[in-house]
Amino acid sequence: MATQTTHPASHAETGKAASIGRQILTQIQFELLLTARRGENVLVTLIVPVMLLIFFTSLNIVPAVNGSPVNFLLPGILALAIMAAGMVNLGIATAYERYYGVLKRLGSSPLPRSGLIIAKVISILILEALQVIILVGVAMLLYGWKPAGSPLLALLAIALGTITFASLGLAMAGGLRAEMTLAGANALFLLFILIGGGILPLSHLPGPLAAIAQILPAAALTQALQATMTNGAAFPASALIILAVWAVIILLIAIRTFKWE
Template identity: 45%
Template sequence: MKRVFVQLRAELLLLARNGEQLLLTLVIPVVLLAFFGAVDVLPTGDIDSIDFLVPGIIAVAIMSTSMVSLGIATGFERSYQVLKRLGATPLTRGELVVAKILTVFVVELVQIAVLLPIGFAQGWRPAGSTVALAIVAVLLGTATFAGLGLILAGSLRAEINLAAQNGLYLVLLLLGGMIISQDSLPGPMASISAALPSSALAEFLRSSLNGDGQLLAPALVLTVWAIVAPLIAARRFRWS
């Protein structure tokens, strides 16, 4: 366990030294929330747009940070042979994956701390009394998307990884019920969407923060993703 915290500290230090990347991670969700909160153009179904947007953008932030940012950074670490070098130390693959997931969780806490006041300023009020469940959703979402990001980063060449991370991000963003309601999607797409981790996370967050919609189904779907994705990541991860 000690090595996990040693690695976590190193990852956070490195992140702090890459300020531009951190800034981008924070800026994109903020811009999305500020823009779509002010311009009511998204098909949000029966839900008030700001109630739909705040949990959805938190889900987007989690997906961006834990999948794309982590996945691309890890891909570069592979090309710089950083992973290979770490592979010669007592740090295990599992410990590295846990340290990386904890790192993105810290970043997400900062993102959420920035996003919530913007949501409040735009009139959003959490109606649910289950904030603890929202925290569970964030943890499960982090584990899921970090797992997905690391599966790609751990098994693809750096250039292919970069394209794959962005491609998957786009698919999950559009089909994943984060900024476009599942109800607005055509029948087959809506069915696919329900099984996606992005939909599950967004729905889980909406239910716990807004106090409406389904809770159990998305929670179950997300839990399965949160167990399977990091496990596959740890198994498939290659040091070089």
Template identity: 40%
Template sequence: MSASLTKPAGGLDFTPGGSSAPFARRVLRQARFEATIALRNGEQLLLTLLLPALVLVGVSRVTSLDLGPGDRPALALGGVVALAVVSTAFTGQAIATGFDRRNGVLRLLATSPLGRGGLLAGKVLAVLGLVVVQVVVLGALATALGWSPSGRLLVAVPALLLGVAAFTALGLLLAGTVRAEGTLAVANFVWVLLLAGGGLVLPSPLSPVTDLLPSGALGTAVREALGSGTFAVGPLIVLLVWAVACSLACARWFRWE
């Protein structure tokens, strides 16, 4: 076959070439995109950084609040970091995904080379990246308020990872089964409810109940890690159970449109 039949006039070659980027690169790009959008959104910044920072200042300064035995600044930071995880992984993720679903964005992305698995993986990685930013910002603020940084922060990593897994799955489950307006209302209401009595920032007087909730387990695990440098095995198991159960429920009932 002659070259004139394979290459159009003008030297332009429209023969398909190349291939899509590797799966890992696609996921990382999606995670970076979602994290960037969240950091540029004023409402998201209010939820994920400003409000936790205000709570940290309040809890650190109001000495009448009982944070439990241990270093008060470390306990305050632990509780607020747990709150920050819920803000990003559950509330922020549920609202963003709910409106993406309503607007048809999820359906379009699910049919792209990224695929459904890549989209979900990108969301989880974006949440992890945002949590790292939150820990750095809140840690710097806690240092200014009297907290002494130490290796205990590494002890909190398993609790943070399990907390991200459990609350991201819970947020996606909510966003994938409820209309966007309902997701917005429920996600914000649950955030306030967990802040007030879910055992996140402060030990809850309803601890026999809240200890079985992901909020109480996360709050206890992170506070004990930062306050005494110990692994709270019981709360970690509770978080693991919630993470697995919510992930299975999300896989079963999540609707893409």
């Protein structure tokens, strides 16, 4: 009778993968705890998007989709919230963790560089889930918004957008000085507000600028959310493809260039 043997190396590899998985879960818990303790993070990621939604919806100065401005604004505000949480908050916080030596200490732990980045991206995904619940709740309670379109495709767009902008924040934090990350993240955020299509439609921009904006991740995320959250809208294939390409490229750049100190 033939006996089946297991190679010791396979046991070692399985044990190593399990250990890294536990380390990533521990780091996710740590990231969420730090986020909850930073008052400015809570303000920017949870409160400011709600204020923007209420302010612009109440003014009635944006296009009405299916009879209500909230149907146009909610996807755009969700996109801005994703950018703020991933690119601005996570990027700046990580840059200063690097500046103060926190990342150097993590670098001496068994947690690999890719594991740290994955843990930070997942923590932002969890935070984004809370943002979606709050913003959708406000839109439903105050403005009678009702779910429309394809929730699953909208969740896909949110996940791709979060990976893209969290990776962008981490790429800046891992390769630039803290002051440069602070300035760069805020400058990009302002640029994406202006040409991302979330508050000001791309059709209001000059032709050449609108063409450039179309291939940037901010407009792709906004257009994907607008289409997937609207009944009868065409499938946003190009927007999702552009967003997915940006997500893969920026994530790989962040993993390859991230420095602990």
